[in-house]
Amino acid sequence: MLIFDYSRxxxxxxxxxxxxxxxxxxxxxxxxDDDLVLPEVSELDVVRHYTxxxxxxxxxxxxxxxxxxxxxxxxxxxxxxLAMLPGYLARHPLAPPATGQMFLGCMFELQEILRNVTGxxxxxxxxxxxxxxEFAGVAMIRAYHDARGDSGRREIIVPDAAHGTNPATATMxxxxxxxxxTDSDGNVDVDSLRAVVGPQTAGLMLTNPSTLGVFERxxxxxxxxVHGAGGLLYYxxxxxxxxxxxxxxxxxxxxxxxxxxHKTFSTPHGGGGPGAGPVGVNERLKPxxxxxxxxxxxxxYVLVDENxxxxxxxxxxxxxxxxxxxxxxxxxxRMLGRDGMRRVADFATLNANYLMAKxxxxxxxxxxxxxxxxxxxxxxxxxxxNDTGVTAMDxxxxxxxxxxxxxxxxxxxxxxxxxxxxxxxxESKQTLDAFAAAMTEILEEARSDPExxxxxxxxMPVRRLDDVRAAxxxxxxxxxS
Amino acid sequence: MPFxxxxxxxxxxxxxxxxxxxxxxxxxxxxxxxxxxxxxxxPDGLSEMEISRHMHDGAYRDGAxxxxxxxxxxxxxxxxxxxxxxxxxxFYSAYTPYQAExxxxxLQLLYxxxxxxxxxxxxxxxxxxxxxxxxxxxxxxLMAVRSHKxxxxxxxxxxxxxxxxxxxxxxxxxxxxxxxxxxxxxAESGSTLVSSVKDRLNEDIAALIVVQPNFFxxxxxxxxxxDLAHEAGIAVIACVNPMPLALLKPPGKWGADGADIAVGEGxxxxxxxxxxxxxxxxxxxRQAIVRQMPGRLVGRTVDLDxxxxxxxxxxxxxxxxxxxxATSNICTNQGLVVTAATIYLSLxxxxxxxxxxxxxxxxASALTDKLSSISGVERRFGGEFFHETVxxxxxxxxxxxDALCAEGxxxxxxxxxxxxxxxxxLLVCATETKTDADLRRYADSMARVVAAI
Numbered sequence: 049m050l051i052f053d054y055s056r057x058x059x060x061x062x063x064x065x066x067x068x069x070x071x072x073x074x075x076x077x078x079x080x081d082d083d084l085v086l087p088e089v090s091e092l093d094v095v096r097h098y099t100x101x102x103x104x105x106x107x108x109x110x111x112x113x114x115x116x117x118x119x120x121x122x123x124x125x126x127x128x129x130l131a132m133l134p135g136y137l138a139r140h141p142l143a144p145p146a147t148g149q150m151f152l153g154c155m156f157e158l159q160e161i162l163r164n165v166t167g168x169x170x171x172x173x174x175x176x177x178x179x180x181x182e183f184a185g186v187a188m189i190r191a192y193h194d195a196r197g198d199s200g201r202r203e204i205i206v207p208d209a210a211h212g213t214n215p216a217t218a219t220m221x222x223x224x225x226x227x228x229x230t231d232s233d234g235n236v237d238v239d240s241l242r243a244v245v246g247p248q249t250a251g252l253m254l255t256n257p258s259t260l261g262v263f264e265r266x267x268x269x270x271x272x273x274v275h276g277a278g279g280l281l282y283y284x285x286x287x288x289x290x291x292x293x294x295x296x297x298x299x300x301x302x303x304x305x306x307x308x309x310h311k312t313f314s315t316p317h318g319g320g321g322p323g324a325g326p327v328g329v330n331e332r333l334k335p336x337x338x339x340x341x342x343x344x345x346x347x348x349y350v351l352v353d354e355n356x357x358x359x360x361x362x363x364x365x366x367x368x369x370x371x372x373x374x375x376x377x378x379x380x381x382r383m384l385g386r387d388g389m390r391r392v393a394d395f396a397t398l399n400a401n402y403l404m405a406k407x408x409x410x411x412x413x414x415x416x417x418x419x420x421x422x423x424x425x426x427x428x429x430x431x432x433x434n435d436t437g438v439t440a441m442d443x444x445x446x447x448x449x450x451x452x453x454x455x456x457x458x459x460x461x462x463x464x465x466x467x468x469x470x471x472x473x474x475e476s477k478q479t480l481d482a483f484a485a486a487m488t489e490i491l492e493e494a495r496s497d498p499e500x501x502x503x504x505x506x507x508m509p510v511r512r513l514d515d516v517r518a519a520x521x522x523x524x525x526x527x528x529s
Numbered sequence: 530m531p532f533x534x535x536x537x538x539x540x541x542x543x544x545x546x547x548x549x550x551x552x553x554x555x556x557x558x559x560x561x562x563x564x565x566x567x568x569x570x571x572p573d574g575l576s577e578m579e580i581s582r583h584m585h586d587g588a589y590r591d592g593a594x595x596x597x598x599x600x601x602x603x604x605x606x607x608x609x610x611x612x613x614x615x616x617x618x619x620f621y622s623a624y625t626p627y628q629a630e631x632x633x634x635x636l637q638l639l640y641x642x643x644x645x646x647x648x649x650x651x652x653x654x655x656x657x658x659x660x661x662x663x664x665x666x667x668x669x670x671l672m673a674v675r676s677h678k679x680x681x682x683x684x685x686x687x688x689x690x691x692x693x694x695x696x697x698x699x700x701x702x703x704x705x706x707x708x709x710x711x712x713x714x715x716a717e718s719g720s721t722l723v724s725s726v727k728d729r730l731n732e733d734i735a736a737l738i739v740v741q742p743n744f745f746x747x748x749x750x751x752x753x754x755x756d757l758a759h760e761a762g763i764a765v766i767a768c769v770n771p772m773p774l775a776l777l778k779p780p781g782k783w784g785a786d787g788a789d790i791a792v793g794e795g796x797x798x799x800x801x802x803x804x805x806x807x808x809x810x811x812x813x814x815r816q817a818i819v820r821q822m823p824g825r826l827v828g829r830t831v832d833l834d835x836x837x838x839x840x841x842x843x844x845x846x847x848x849x850x851x852x853x854x855a856t857s858n859i860c861t862n863q864g865l866v867v868t869a870a871t872i873y874l875s876l877x878x879x880x881x882x883x884x885x886x887x888x889x890x891x892x893a894s895a896l897t898d899k900l901s902s903i904s905g906v907e908r909r910f911g912g913e914f915f916h917e918t919v920x921x922x923x924x925x926x927x928x929x930x931d932a933l934c935a936e937g938x939x940x941x942x943x944x945x946x947x948x949x950x951x952x953x954x955l956l957v958c959a960t961e962t963k964t965d966a967d968l969r970r971y972a973d974s975m976a977r978v979v980a981a982i
Contacts, residue, residue, distance in 0.1 A: 065881035102619035104634035109618025135588025141805030150587030215853035222704035318865025319635035320625035322807035362700025367805025385574025391530030510838035518830035
């Protein structure tokens with residue numbers, strides 16, 4: 049049932065609006081007819097309906113969620129409770145800085161923590177998501193070259209294993225995308241990279257550890273090639289969780305980075321956002337950082353804008369990005385502290401390698417068997433598909449029946465029939481064992497009764513949905529009949 | 530590590546399974562020359578009790594003010610149920626609903642959200658949200674240029690649009706060869722100059738942005754502007770505040786044919802001010818251009834048994850499929866905030882929303898009357914306004930605002946930086962949350978401060 053199906057004309061949640069409607073005297077041609085259709089329901093109807101809807105979801109709080117590349121770790125409840133204290137929620141974004149010194153101080157400290165843990169020279173918290181951080185980063189690369197009168201650099205290089213946001217971002221910044229292939233061990237193919245760089249190269253976007261779940265061992269060579277050609281190095285922080293406190297993008301030679309706080313700093317994914325994608329830069333890109341940036345001036349925290357930063361790449365939102373998300377990340381970072389941050393990478397890596405070893409033992413084929421896993425790894429089901437017709441998608445759906453959220457499927461695109469598995473550091477050995485057992489069961493089912501797996505899921509609120517029909521016969525809204 | 534469950538024995542067994550003796554060995558592919566220790570400037574970890582004390586003390590120090598700023602973010606009552614339900618773990622800690630069978634709660638909620646926003650904007654289709662109002666407007670500009678029948682790449686943008694929106698749009702579209710042409714406002718009424726729009730219409734223009742209410746709180750002649758643009762073959766992008774839309778004509782019904790795209794800041798619908806976010810941007814459009822839309826879309830379909838269900842659809846527009854040819858690089862939406870807005874709209878209903886909008890208008894009118902009766906304080910513009918308005922003060926706004934802030938009142942938004950031509954002008958807002966006593970307190974303090982300066 050949709051919320052609209054509960055509607056009864058005249059029913060309302062009376063406590064939630066003024067007891068009467070004031071008279072409004074405005075030009076009649078600017079007013080609407082009584083044509084607004086929203087649910088007419090009681091407060092209890094609303095609470096019950098949306099509580100029930102929530103129960104149809106898998107979530108970290110209810111299920112193991114080993115979604116590769118997404119870092120679905122526990123989102124500490126304290127981060128939410130403390131970020132939602134009335135003192136933080138009630139402040140208007142344009143209120144004088146004097147009314148928010150604690151809040152701005154937290155933002156300043158978060159900039160400092162992120163700067164330190166990534167080895168960069170300056171940080172802006174402005175981007176509202178990873179993709180927006182990427183946009184800010186690549187726009188800064190462009191602004192940097194333009195400011196030097198070096199505007200013949202029209203290409204951004206992206207490995208073929210990259211997230212789709214990388215090439216999409218380069219296009220949004222007016223660049224042409226050049227792809228470089230991956231070698232058989234999962235590294236960027238260095239010879240191919242050498243062949244494509246040149247005076248037209250603006251920069252290279254790289255995720256490290258890569259989306260293939262391995263560390264780019266030749267990062268120092270890559271740096272020499274790209275910098276040698278006058279290009280800049282962009283670090284996509286999607287997998288920062290794997291190396292937090294162990295090795296810093298700044299030390300690897302990256303000029304500009306973004307950090308997905310909703311991954312590494314455990315802010316909630318919220319069913320698809322809001323995220324936060326702060327950017328860090330080295331000294332030469334600092335003038336181009338997106339505004340606003342928090343600074344400390346005479347013991348007071350202030351937001352600086354285009355007046356103080358005339359070369360800024362610009363502004364990405366009406367105010368200052370997603371401060372509620374930033375506040376949650378700050379609280380998380382303070383709870384972890386210096387040592388806790390390093391243990392994130394340690395245990396995320398241990399969990400991934402342990403689970404990989406268990407699955408190899410159970411007969412699964414790992415995509416890069418000669419490599420250690422970083423915080424995630426890839427299993428390919430190409431053999432199983434040949435033998436039984438069971439695909440990675442079927443396998444993923446069957447996992448739902450077993451009470452586990454599916455890993456990422458069909459990404460990266462390079463590995464056929466793949467599952468990208470990221471357990472994160474907050475899962476126990478017992479959970480990983482149970483997941484490995486479920487995977488093993490499905491493998492057996494695929495061999496003994498492949499139809500059972502191909503028709504999965506069997507226990508969810510709905511069975512497999514007709515996506516073709518959804519796209520052809522678009523039904524994007526309820527209409528009153 | 531406060532959130533890792535491993536016992537020492539677990540770690541031992543797990544390392545043995547991996548065939549290594551120490552965790553460090555798992556990192557041996559990282560070149561030695563790159564390894565680093567965490568820097569000493571990062572503080573030691575805190576327990577929940579310690580961080581809790583720290584954040585509570587700070588929230589108390591930041592204080593509680595009587596707020597009269599709008600300027601793109603509006604204080605409205607938020608029912609307790611809104612965030613209690615939105616922050617249930619099943620919504621809060623779920624991912625983007627790619628696995629539809631395990632995400633029907635989020636997906637159905639987004640479908641309901643899309644339905645509500647279509648009704649509010651009077652348009653055919655709404656996406657599942659963008660980051661915020663300003664970035665949604667930038668996406669609308671890109672979309673309008675993409676879907677325009679000619680190769681036109683100029684967009685008309687009123688000066689009476691939020692200055693931060695103007696800058697955000699410029700930032701996001703600048704590298705794609707789109708030119709933004711500013712349209713001045715009428716110094717008397719505060720509304721966008723229709724004659725000025727007329728003068729700039731030519732075949733190079735792809736779209737006109739129409740803001741309702743505009744940044745000064747003034748109501749624009751949206752019907753005339755829409756018809757003017759459409760007669761010249763130019764698309765209309767509406768940039769609207771969703772709360773006044775409970776009473777104001779929806780973009781889909783502006784002029785003879787309605788706006789083509791409507792965007793705006795969703796924050797007034799159940800989202801706290803919170804120093805600027807997270808909020809959400811909405812984007813609605815006509816059916817004909819749905820395939821040019823950026824961001825997630827949820828559709829209703831059926832499962833193998835013919836039972837209705839919900840799924841992400843038209844994903845072929847998006848970056849994870851189309852890569853460098855996607856309609857946008859956007860990956861997430863603002864799902865959790867939209868969850869709150871959907872619950873808010875359900876609790877308020879059409880009548881509740883109308884009452885909130887009407888009371889906001891009434892309070893802003895009452896406040897304007899009170900303040901403009903103070904000697905030296907005047908309404909700057911003659912045009913009709915909705916729930917905020919521009920006042921001219923007899924002294925620099927900064928001095929007045931500082932004095933009022935010391936009395937616990939956040940008086941309004943000082944326009945002197947963004948609009949120096951307006952002199953000592955303050956943008957002031959009141960919504961349904963203000964009582965008569967609040968309005969009196971503000972007016973009394975203002976009278977005292979202005980007299981003393």
